[in-house]
Amino acid sequence: MASLPPTRVHLFNSSGSPSIDVVELARYARRLLGGAEVRHYGDFIGYCLGACDPSDAERLKADLAEMLSEARVTDLVGKRDRTRQPQPVVEYERRMLERKPPRPVGVLYDGFDLCAAYDLLLSNAGISSDDLVVVITNLLFGTLEGDDGRYHARVIVFGSPCVVSTSGLVEAPARPRAYYLEERLGVTTPQEQEDMPEKWLRVNDPRTTEVLKGYVAQAIFYHATGEPFCEERGCRLFNAHWQEDLLFSQLESEAEFCEYHDRTVKTLSRRYS
Numbered sequence: 086m087a088s089l090p091p092t093r094v095h096l097f098n099s100s101g102s103p104s105i106d107v108v109e110l111a112r113y114a115r116r117l118l119g120g121a122e123v124r125h126y127g128d129f130i131g132y133c134l135g136a137c138d139p140s141d142a143e144r145l146k147a148d149l150a151e152m153l154s155e156a157r158v159t160d161l162v163g164k165r166d167r168t169r170q171p172q173p174v175v176e177y178e179r180r181m182l183e184r185k186p187p188r189p190v191g192v193l194y195d196g197f198d199l200c201a202a203y204d205l206l207l208s209n210a211g212i213s214s215d216d217l218v219v220v221i222t223n224l225l226f227g228t229l230e231g232d233d234g235r236y237h238a239r240v241i242v243f244g245s246p247c248v249v250s251t252s253g254l255v256e257a258p259a260r261p262r263a264y265y266l267e268e269r270l271g272v273t274t275p276q277e278q279e280d281m282p283e284k285w286l287r288v289n290d291p292r293t294t295e296v297l298k299g300y301v302a303q304a305i306f307y308h309a310t311g312e313p314f315c316e317e318r319g320c321r322l323f324n325a326h327w328q329e330d331l332l333f334s335q336l337e338s339e340a341e342f343c344e345y346h347d348r349t350v351k352t353l354s355r356r357y358s
């Protein structure tokens with residue numbers, strides 16, 4: 086298999102979540118990629134704006150606020166026309182850029198448009214486009230799916246950078262069917278649902294860092310091989326659509342990767358020597 090692992094990895098934590106240990110995630114990436122240089126940072130937006138020339142920063146913020154306002158999904162169904170948003174929305178996005186994480190969540194962004202806006206930031210920050218960049222955010226994003234023509238929340242979009250959402254971890258993989266049925270029938274109270282923490286991830290869940298290791302691995306595989314996913318449920322690269330599958334592949338499975346991906350990880354590490 087033709088694979089070329091990244092020589093440098095940059096991990097940004099823009100989530101503001103107390104449950105994310107970016108140092109541990111960097112250690113994990115270093116373990117997978119024996120010879121890569123792995124750097125970790127705090128907020129991606131603050132870092133990139135700080136790295137560019139001050140005279141460029143204001144213009145960049147204005148451009149970015151435009152792009153982020155246009156990345157907002159206002160209709161969950163059907164093809165989206167990317168239209169200019171009213172000035173107060175653009176202004177709001179601009180103010181959010183100047184805030185420290187966690188930034189307020191409440192808007193769904195188009196995942197690829199968000200990625201494009203972050204790519205603009207990245208190109209001004211002096212990070213090589215050959216490097217793998219992973220941005221962990223609490224913003225919620227989704228992608229339009231061909232199957233039903235609707236937006237679905239996502240945990241990760243692959244691109245430059247790869248963007249991973251902590252809100253997506255909670256919202257995107259579905260909870261057990263019984264949860265939705267019981268909620269509809271009013272069989273369980275919200276308090277009773279809160280008392281069942283092992284079945285799905287919560288906001289700021291203490292298991293978040295361990296689960297995110299799988300998404301860091303997916304970003305690495307995407308960058309090195311073009312294929313981030315695996316069909317084996319016990320592999321960290323499994324593309325989980327259900328919370329119980331997510332928790333199984335990232336926490337409960339005895340093996341970290343399936344046999345095939347275990348071999349691939351070893352191949353990637355050898356590439357550095």
Ligand SMILES: [Zn+2]
Nearest residue numbers: 315320343346
């Ligand atoms: Zn696998």
